[in-house]
Every structure is written in structure tokens, then in C-alpha cells.
Amino acid sequence: MYNRDLHIKSSTSRPPEWHLFVPKLYTVLRQGYSWADLRHDTVAGLTVAIVALPLAMALAIASGATPDKGLITAIIAGFLISALGGSRFQIGGPTGAFVVVVFDVISRHGYDGLIMATILAGFMLIIAGIFRLGTFIKYIPQPVVTGFTTGIAVIIFSSQMNAFFGFGIDGLSADVLGQWQTYFSQLHKISPVTLLLAAGTLALIILLRNYAPKAPGFLIALTVGAAIAPLLGLSVSTIGSQFGDLPHFLPAPSIPTFNIADIPDLLPSAATIAFLAGVESLLSAVVADGMTGRRHRSNCELVAQGVANMASGFFGGLPATGAIARTATNIKSGGRTPVSGMLHAAFLLLIMFLFAPLAGYVPLACLAAVLVIVAWNMSEIGRFAQFMSAPIGDRLVLISTFLLTVLVDLTVAIEVGVVMSALVFMHRMAGAVEVATHVSLIEEDHDDLNGFPAKAYIPGHGLPDGVETYEITGPFFFGTVSLLVDVLERIDANTKIIILRLRNVPLIDATGTSALADFISRSQSKGRVVILSEPQPSTRELLHRLQNENAGAHLHLAASFDEAKKIALAGLAEEPE
Structure with missing residues (x-):
């Protein structure tokens, strides 16, 4: 069982800046290129x-x-x-x-x-x-x-x-x-x-x-x-x-x-x-x-x-x-x-x-x-x-960008779309400003020349092997999706059940919904059970819709963390020896 918070901390010793501009071709040849x-x-x-x-x-x-x-x-x-x-x-x-x-x-x-x-x-x-x-x-x-x-x-x-x-x-x-x-x-x-x-x-x-x-x-x-x-x-x-x-x-x-x-x-x-x-x-x-x-x-x-x-x-x-x-x-x-x-x-x-x-x-x-x-x-x-x-804001951005692209000009469409997205985002943040995200919006490029791998998360809580829990803190919007997906891609291969704690997520936008749906789909394709735990009222309807779209035994919605743990333990008990 793992308690994972979406905090990404920079290493105290940073690689040289020029490492981030070295072509992957050099990396490949440096590692060895075979027949x-x-x-x-x-x-x-x-x-x-x-x-x-x-x-x-x-x-x-x-x-x-x-x-x-x-x-x-x-x-x-x-x-x-x-x-x-x-x-x-x-x-x-x-x-x-x-x-x-x-x-x-x-x-x-x-x-x-x-x-x-x-x-x-x-x-x-x-x-x-x-x-x-x-x-x-x-x-x-x-x-x-x-x-x-x-x-x-x-x-x-x-x-x-x-x-x-x-x-x-x-x-x-x-x-x-x-x-x-x-x-x-x-x-x-x-x-x-x-x-x-x-x-x-x-x-x-x-x-x-x-x-x-x-x-x-x-x-x-x-x-x-x-x-x-x-x-x-x-x-x-x-x-x-x-x-x-x-x-x-x-x-x-x-x-x-x-x-x-x-x-x-x-x-x-x-x-x-x-x-x-x-x-x-x-x-x-x-x-x-x-x-x-x-x-x-x-x-x-x-x-x-x-x-x-x-x-x-x-x-x-x-x-x-x-x-x-x-x-x-x-x-x-x-x-x-x-x-x-x-x-x-x-x-x-x-x-x-x-x-x-x-x-x-x-x-x-x-x-x-x-x-x-x-x-x-x-x-x-x-x-x-x-x-x-x-949500209505995302629909307005989508339709406006589409219509401006077709009927007016591509440059205008992009400019208006980005500005509208920023306005929609600021409007949403006005109601969630008291929630600290603890998420770095500036994701560093990966340096594979000097050996700076991403740090593994520290296990905790003491639930059985095969169950992992992740906690998202802050709004799950287009600026944090890339970071979340990157973190979730590090899941251990032996994991059978994933508990995703959403108690500190005040909103999920369209990009976040798409990323969450993709994550659920990828998890299900690998036989994993996903439990969405402790959703806030503002996100509950959206998560219910996701649950209906992914009907079956691989996606559950839990009102509390205790309920999520019970579902997880019951799921482990049903696993074949």
C-alpha cells in the first residue's frame, strides 16, 4: 500500500543545462547500437x-x-x-x-x-x-x-x-x-x-x-x-x-x-x-x-x-x-x-x-x-x-475554436481559444483559491545522460501488497494532467488495485476528465481495479458518469477511504491463488 502525493521535488544537484539539448541519437549511440x-x-x-x-x-x-x-x-x-x-x-x-x-x-x-x-x-x-x-x-x-x-x-x-x-x-x-x-x-x-x-x-x-x-x-x-x-x-x-x-x-x-x-x-x-x-x-x-x-x-x-x-x-x-x-x-x-x-x-x-x-x-x-x-x-x-x-466553459472554448478555425482564421482561433481557456480557468480558480495544489506546473525535461531518474515513492499505510493508493491534491486541470499521468505511469507491475483519493480535488476540467478516463482504460486493460475515493460534491456527478461509461467490476466509487479499503480487501480476497 502506498500513499502518494503529487509533490515533485527537484534534486539538489541539477544536471548541466546543455544536457537537455543533447539529441536522443547521441544517447542511443552512447549506450550502444547493435546490428x-x-x-x-x-x-x-x-x-x-x-x-x-x-x-x-x-x-x-x-x-x-x-x-x-x-x-x-x-x-x-x-x-x-x-x-x-x-x-x-x-x-x-x-x-x-x-x-x-x-x-x-x-x-x-x-x-x-x-x-x-x-x-x-x-x-x-x-x-x-x-x-x-x-x-x-x-x-x-x-x-x-x-x-x-x-x-x-x-x-x-x-x-x-x-x-x-x-x-x-x-x-x-x-x-x-x-x-x-x-x-x-x-x-x-x-x-x-x-x-x-x-x-x-x-x-x-x-x-x-x-x-x-x-x-x-x-x-x-x-x-x-x-x-x-x-x-x-x-x-x-x-x-x-x-x-x-x-x-x-x-x-x-x-x-x-x-x-x-x-x-x-x-x-x-x-x-x-x-x-x-x-x-x-x-x-x-x-x-x-x-x-x-x-x-x-x-x-x-x-x-x-x-x-x-x-x-x-x-x-x-x-x-x-x-x-x-x-x-x-x-x-x-x-x-x-x-x-x-x-x-x-x-x-x-x-x-x-x-x-x-x-x-x-x-x-x-x-x-x-x-x-x-x-x-x-x-x-x-x-x-x-x-x-x-x-463543463460549459470547456464546451464554449471547443466550439469557439472550431468555428473560428473554419470560418475566420487559424491564428485568431488559437489566440481566442487560449485566452478563453485562461478566463475559464481563472473563473474556476476563484472558487478554489483556498486549496493548495502543491503541484509544480513547470515539469523539468528528463536528463538520461547523467543518471537522474525520478525518485520512487515511499510506501506507507501498511495495506497488503498489490494495493496502492494515490492522492491528488488541488484542481485537476489541463496544467497538471501531464504531471499526474507521468506519476501514475510509475505504478508497480504487481499492483492489482489502485485507490485514487480525490478528497482535495475541487474541480476536474475536460482535459483532466480525458486523462482520468485514459488512465482507467489503461488500468482495466492490465486487469487492475480502480477505486475513486472520497470525491467532493463538485466532482461527484462527473465521476458517476465515468463509472457508468466503464460499467463492470474494474471501477468503483467510494464515499470514504474506509469504504475504499474494504472494496480493495474484498477484491484481493477474490483474486485466484
Whole structure:
């Protein structure tokens, strides 16, 4: 039995500051890199390259650029993010989060303006990492992230209907409402052949995901589409007809031509790119940590993202960040170290060198189907619906961020969402100011070079082995979730029952609810029983809802600690010998 309070105390002897910026690649090589590691990383790198190839081209086209720009970004930025980053498993490249802002910058400032904005964003990310702002990016409220992510998904989906239905509309408005007004006024221009090809590609991707999840669905679907179109003599737009042949080699790096007077106009877009790159890369690193049990260095990751974006700009590429889906694919494919991400970039370069002409046969309708799937994956419908049952303040933040993203501007949406979250939080804190949290909101990066492991908690209370109790003190809101999850991940493998004492928790916000639900789900998957003990009246209704959503013998709600101990002892008595 353990009594655990969420107090994190700093060690009296701190490691050198520069240790927090040492790439994970160095850590890996310092610990020893074997032929077995290389074999696993090679397989994972090739797998991720096959997944990244169609996505890089599709995202570049959706952003208003040419497909080769996406490949350049995946190769240059993907290599540097893995080589210099603070995560063992991060895969970098172009992502859907940038589509809207890149399209807007190109339309207003041209491609040279985008390159300058990308380089400026890279510089901002390096500064943010040096000043250790990666810690604060972790605490962006989840309703804000979900709101603008879902909004971006809607924008991507809307923009692809032109190619999906074969309207052939030139100069389509960037405004979502304007796009749909145009679509409905041009229904007579729908191309049945293009629509059938796009719908068939979409159906093939879905079937492969359901019945052959390990197969590279995007690449197979694009290959089939590229083969069917010329065989049947289909008159559809292709990458070749729209953009010409793809180059075989990377371009030489160059300094873009720009007017210094344009920099003030580019700064808001650069700041948005930097913000998106920082948030998505750290979210991806957190996901990787959850899948592997490792720890990333957030500020080292920001510096790597900055260097990669500046390099991508110098090579004429697009903004880049950590890609959650590709990073997860890397882990599931057996990737062990940053070498897998570096090899993924090398394989993409080899594919570009050998097979660039073949990409010209890919129909744009097939790429539109790929982006429809990307938009669906980004939309996070389940999480969006979950937050719609959250407290009213969180719902307002979510809906406002979503609507502003779709209807106004991504930068405005983020600014308003963060400010609204701060106001909602301050309002909640006004009623809980007398409660001391004892929780450090500044979580230090983990230093694994000098051997400063997190301290183990001290056992107490004397209940039987297999039962642990944790006590949360203070509001369980978006700023403390990361710390709590990190502490709870240290649970002993032999633990059968967990008592979570909530007597000093005056409120739980939407992000806290999501983290608590995830913790309950992970505990149940390992056969552990969770007992939520001594909830305050303000949180009782929410916890009852969690209990109803997790019906069964693995989650209990106890009004008192004595009742929780009785449930725990009874649960131990029922355990098989």
C-alpha cells in the first residue's frame, strides 16, 4: 500500500543545462547500437517511407504547392528531426495541420513568402527551445487543440471536393462557405468518371484498413488508381498533367529572395507555423512515450524542429513537424532508435531518384481520396463528442475554436481559444483559491545522460501488497494532467488495485476528465481495479458518469477511504491463488 502525493521535488544537484539539448541519437549511440537495432530500424524506416510517400505529395498539393515540395520536406526535415530531436521515435515531415496556413501564405505572399515564413518559424522554434518554452506548450488546453484540429480537418475535406467530384473549378475560394456555395452552383459539372475513381480509391483504402491493416493502404490505392486510369483510357487529371514531371534529385540549397519590408506581414503566419509545429511535435512525442514507456526531451525537440524547418526553407520545402500517425507506424513496425527516422528519409530520397516519373500517372482524384481519410483521422470525432459533455466553459472554448478555425482564421482561433481557456480557468480558480495544489506546473525535461531518474515513492499505510493508493491534491486541470499521468505511469507491475483519493480535488476540467478516463482504460486493460475515493460534491456527478461509461467490476466509487479499503480487501480476497 502506498500513499502518494503529487509533490515533485527537484534534486539538489541539477544536471548541466546543455544536457537537455543533447539529441536522443547521441544517447542511443552512447549506450550502444547493435546490428539487431539496425535491422529493426531499417524495416521500420522502409515501412514509414512507404506510408509517407503518398501523404507528402498529397499534403503539398492540398497546400497549394507542387508534389515535389512535399517530398523535399519529408526528406530534409524528416532526416534532421530524427537526427537532432529529443525523441527516439519521432518521424517528421509535412502534416495536415499546416495545409490551411501554407495555402493562405502562398496565396497572399507567393511561394517565396512561404519560404521566408518557414525559415522565420524555424528561428522562433529554436529560440523557444533555448528558452525552454517546450514545457509550457505541453499545457495548451485539449479543447483548444481538438477545436482547431477538427476545424482544419473540415477545411481539408472541403477543399478536396473539387478534385473528388471532378468539378474542375479554377481559383476556388479559400473560404469554406464560399467553396460549398460554388460546389452547389456547379453540380452540373460533376465528372462521373472522376467521382467513381475517387470513390473507388476511398473504398479500397477503407477495405485495406479493415481487412489488411498492416498493408500500406495509401500507396496500394494510389498504385491501383494510377494503373487503372491509363488502362481504361480515363480522362482524368493526374500529377503529371497538372504539375509536370517530378525531379529526380533534391535541389541545391539557396537563400530566398525577399523584401525586409515584408517580414512584419509574415510574422503572424510564421508564429502560427511555429506554434503548430511545436504543439504537434510535442503531442506526437507524448504519444510515442505512451506507446514505448520512454521519455522525450521537449526543448531539444523544439530546437530540432526549428533547425529542420529552416533547412526545409533553404531547400525550397514546406513547414514540417512531428507526424503522429507516421511516428506510431514507426513504433509498430519495430523502430528502436532515431536511425529509423533517418532511414525513412533516405528511402524517400531513393524512391524519388528511381521512380519519380511514375508519380506523374497518379490521378488527383485518388490523392483527394487519401486526403479525405487524412481529414477524417484529424477530425477526432470521438474526442470532440466527449468534450461536448464537458463543463460549459470547456464546451464554449471547443466550439469557439472550431468555428473560428473554419470560418475566420487559424491564428485568431488559437489566440481566442487560449485566452478563453485562461478566463475559464481563472473563473474556476476563484472558487478554489483556498486549496493548495502543491503541484509544480513547470515539469523539468528528463536528463538520461547523467543518471537522474525520478525518485520512487515511499510506501506507507501498511495495506497488503498489490494495493496502492494515490492522492491528488488541488484542481485537476489541463496544467497538471501531464504531471499526474507521468506519476501514475510509475505504478508497480504487481499492483492489482489502485485507490485514487480525490478528497482535495475541487474541480476536474475536460482535459483532466480525458486523462482520468485514459488512465482507467489503461488500468482495466492490465486487469487492475480502480477505486475513486472520497470525491467532493463538485466532482461527484462527473465521476458517476465515468463509472457508468466503464460499467463492470474494474471501477468503483467510494464515499470514504474506509469504504475504499474494504472494496480493495474484498477484491484481493477474490483474486485466484
